[in-house]
Amino acid sequence: MIENILINGLIHGGVYALLAVGFSLIFGVARIVNIAHTAFYMVAAYLIYAFATRLGLHPLIAILLSIAIVPLIGILVYRLTIEPIQEHHVTVLIVTIAVAMVFQEIMLLLFGGHFRGNPSLFTGYLVIRGVRVSYQHLLTLVVVFLVLMATWWLLLKTRLGIAIRATAQDREVANLMGMNVSQVAMITMGIAVTMAAIAGVLVAPLSVVEPYMWLHPLVMILAIVVLGGLGSIKGSLAGALILGFVETLVVFLIPLGAFLKGAFSLTIMLVVLLIRPEGLFGVAFEEER
C-alpha cells in the first residue's frame, strides 16, 4: 500500500511537474495563460498511438517522431493564433481554449471517442524489497528526472536560459539589452510544448488515451502553478509533487476518492492561497499599472 502510494505519487507528481514547468515557463516569458498546453500532451499521446498501433512502427521510433512533431505544431499554433493578438490578454485566453477544443475535435474525428491503449516500451518488472515495480514506471521516473534536470541546466547555465529568464523578469528591458523578445518567446513555447509532449509520451502507455484526457491535467496544472507561485519553476516542481501525492493518497485512502481527488487538490490550493496569496514560491508582483 505505502509503496504503491509512493510510486504512483511520484509518477503523477513527475508528469504534472513536466506539464506545470512548461506552463509556468510560457506564462513567465510571454504572459500567456495557455489553456491549450495540455492539449499538446494529448496530441503527443495520440501520435504515438497512430504511429505505433496504426502504422505499426517500432514504439521507440513512434515516441521520437511524436516528440519531434508536437513542438512544430506548438510553434505553428503560437505563430498563427497567439502572436497576432498578444496585447489582448483575455482574447489570447479564449483563443487558446478554442485551440484546445479544435485539437480535441480533430482527435475525435480521426480516432473516435474510444479509449485507446498503447504498448509499453518495456515489459516486465523489477522487485525492490518485495514491491513489484514495472520497468515502464521506472523509465517514466528516470525520464522525468532527466528532463527536469536538463531544463534546469538550460535555464541556469546557457545563454538561451539567461535570455528566457531575463525576458520573464522584464520584457522591455530585455528587449533594450538586444534580445529578440518575440523569438525568445517562440523558443520558450517550443521548449514548453516539448515538455508537454514528453509528458504525453510517458503517460500514453500507463493510462488510456482519449480525446478528453487534457481536461483533468489542465485543472491540476492550473492548481499546481497557482499553488507554487505563477512563473516560478521551483514552485511548479514543489506544487506538482505535493498535488501528485495528495491525489494518489485520496484515491487510495478515501472511499469514492476518485470523485474527490480534484476537489481535495483544489482545496489545498485554496488554503495555501489564503495564507500566502502569491503561492509558495511566488514573488508578490508589483502592481502592473
Added chain:
Amino acid sequence: MAGFLSLRRIRLLFQKEILILPSRTIAFLFCLALLCLPLVTKDPYLLRIVIFSSIFAIFAASWDLLSGFTGQMNFGHALFFGVAAYTSAILNLRLGLPPWATIPLGALMAVIAGLLVGVPCLRLRGPYLALATLAFPIILMGIIFTIPEITGGELGVSGIKPLASSRIATYYVCVILMLGLGLLMWKIGDSKTGIIFHAIREDELAVRASGINTTRYKLLAFSLSGFFAGLSGGLYTHFIRIAGPSTLEVSLSFQAIIWAIFGGVVTIYGPIAGVFILYPLMEFLRILPEIRTLIFGLTVIILLLFMPEGLTTWARDKMEKECPRCKARNGAWRNTCRVCFADMERQVASGS
C-alpha cells in the same frame, strides 16, 4: 397627457433617439423580432433555441458585469449557475415551492456563494484570482458526487415543475426576463457604481487613493453578478426540469467567457449578442454532428484574430464614431456632431 402620448411625439422620439444611431436601431429591431417571433412561428424547436439563448445571454452578461467591468477574472462562473440550479431544484422538489419563488431563492443562494468565494479571493489578483475561482465549481462537483442522497449524484435532481404551462408562455417569460435583466445590467454598468467598476479595472490603486473602498465594490460586483447568473441557473433548471452536475462543469464556465469575449466585453450587449450568434450557430451545426465543435472552435479563433476586441465593439466602431469634442456617439456618415455640431473630421489637439 394626451399631447405627451400623441403619435407625432412618439414618432419624433423614435426618429431622434432610435434611428439616429445604427446600434440603437439594431438593438430595437432585435427586441422587436424576439417579442414578435411567436406570432410568426410556433415551431417548438425554434422557440426552444431562443429560450436557451435568452437564458445563457443572462448568464454571459452577468459574467461581463463582474469580469468585464471590474476586471476580476472569474473562471468559475458556473458555480453561481450550478448553485442556483441545484437550490431551485431541491426547493421545488422537497418543499413544493413554485418557480417564481424558487428562482429568486436560488439566485440569493448564488449571491451567498458569490460572497463566500469573493471574500477569500479578493486578496488575489489577476491570473491568481482567475485560477483560484476555477477551483470552486470543481470542488462543489466533488461534494455533489459524494452525497447522492440529496443531490442525485451523477443523475442530478429531476422531476421539477416546468416554468410555465405552455411553450409560448415559457418563451415570453425567458425573453422578457432576458431583455429586462439585460437592460438592468446595462444601466448598472452606466451608473455611478458602474463607473467605479470601470475604474477598478483600469487602475485599482488610483481608485483606492480617491477614498473609495474597492474591496466593498468588488464584493458588490461578485454578489450582483452571482444574483443574475443565479437567476439564469434557476430558469435553466426549471426549463429543462433537471439539475445535473453539467451545470457546474468547467466547460460551462469557459463557454460563458467565450460568448462574452466573442461578443465584446464591458458592454453587456456584447455577451448577449455573442450568445444569440454562437448558440443558434451551434444548434444549426447539428446537421454536421461530427465537425460541429470543430467549426465552432475555428469560427471563434478566426473571428477573434480579426476582431480581438469582440464582434460588437468591432461593428460599432465601423458604424459609429465618437465626436472629438463632446464624446457623443454619431453615425459614421455624419459630418457634424448630432449633439454639439462640432466638425466630426477635425482632430482635437489632445493635451500636449
